[in-house]
Amino acid sequence: MLYGVLLAGGSSERFGEDKYLWRVEGRPLISIAASAVRDISDKVYLLVRDRERGSQLLKELSPHIDGFIIDDFSINCSGPLRGILTALIHAEADEYVIVPGDMPWIDQESLGRLIDICRSLNIDCGSVIWGNGALSSTIQYLTKNARRYLDVVAKLRGIYGRATDTLRSCNRILLAHVKNVVNDPKNFIGVNFREELVNPQVPPIDGVVKDNVRIEHPIPYFIDAITAENSQKIDEALRIYRFEAEEYLSLNIYHLALHTLIDVKRCLNREDVEIDGSIQKCVNELRWNKVKRYIPR
Numbered sequence: 001m002l003y004g005v006l007l008a009g010g011s012s013e014r015f016g017e018d019k020y021l022w023r024v025e026g027r028p029l030i031s032i033a034a035s036a037v038r039d040i041s042d043k044v045y046l047l048v049r050d051r052e053r054g055s056q057l058l059k060e061l062s063p064h065i066d067g068f069i070i071d072d073f074s075i076n077c078s079g080p081l082r083g084i085l086t087a088l089i090h091a092e093a094d095e096y097v098i099v100p101g102d103m104p105w106i107d108q109e110s111l112g113r114l115i116d117i118c119r120s121l122n123i124d125c126g127s128v129i130w131g132n133g134a135l136s137s138t139i140q141y142l143t144k145n146a147r148r149y150l151d152v153v154a155k156l157r158g159i160y161g162r163a164t165d166t167l168r169s170c171n172r173i174l175l176a177h178v179k180n181v182v183n184d185p186k187n188f189i190g191v192n193f194r195e196e197l198v199n200p201q202v203p204p205i206d207g208v209v210k211d212n213v214r215i216e217h218p219i220p221y222f223i224d225a226i227t228a229e230n231s232q233k234i235d236e237a238l239r240i241y242r243f244e245a246e247e248y249l250s251l252n253i254y255h256l257a258l259h260t261l262i263d264v265k266r267c268l269n270r271e272d273v274e275i276d277g278s279i280q281k282c283v284n285e286l287r288w289n290k291v292k293r294y295i296p297r
Helices: 029-038 051-061 079-090 108-120 144-156 221-230 234-250 254-267 273-286
Strands: 002-007 043-048 067-070 095-100 125-129 140-143 172-177 213-216
Touching: 002 029, 002 079, 029 043, 029 051, 029 095, 029 108, 043 051, 043 079, 051 067, 067 079, 079 095, 079 144, 095 108, 108 125, 108 140, 108 172, 140 144, 144 221, 221 234, 221 254, 234 254, 234 273, 254 273
Parallel strands: 002 043, 002 095, 043 067, 125 172
Antiparallel strands: 095 140, 125 140, 172 213
């Protein structure tokens, strides 16, 4: 079975209102994603911060939603990563598609193409990559195999956790180029500010990444690295994080490279000009919106 999971645990502070219930063409914003996911999923669940919020959204979204899952605050991380881990740990399915609830232009066709590509290549997890090496990292396709190392991530990642950790912890990863899955580039972007509903911030389709990117490892570098770091084997953790970062850099996956290099930086107890230079390179490549100096998280 394929479960659709809508991430709806955010506080909407930057939006200035409850963005999930903000009306877009007469309907709640989150209902657009709910409708798109409903058409391709056996069951659809909301991921919410508490029962009251779940009940509120459920009333707005029936019959698109089968229920809600409450954020598991015992998981040692926060943000979208905790939501994704909560869903995968507490809702057993063969496949999952994770979609943020703040996507005004998401459609069933684009999600279906992403899932079809991932299935055809027999991967454990997948997401969408743009021409500049940025990911739409909170859109994820995952199989039950992706749960293999999730207990390690849930236990060890803590305040450093990011949505990309689920991708980094899988054996077989596919990053589908946006040009291969969308009808319109806006299909796979969300909104953080109200003005983005009329002036959407779309990353570049063309760039250093030309097509789908596939990565495969018997044991992900990331899992070995965070295990070593947690055991205070810092030199070993640094070595593995560097291997991981170099691979992403060689493939122009600047989003994952940046997150890995930040992990490297955290483990260093000294300044490192080379690492700082690599981090700046990633930042420069990802800074496609020069007005807001936006860097994907």
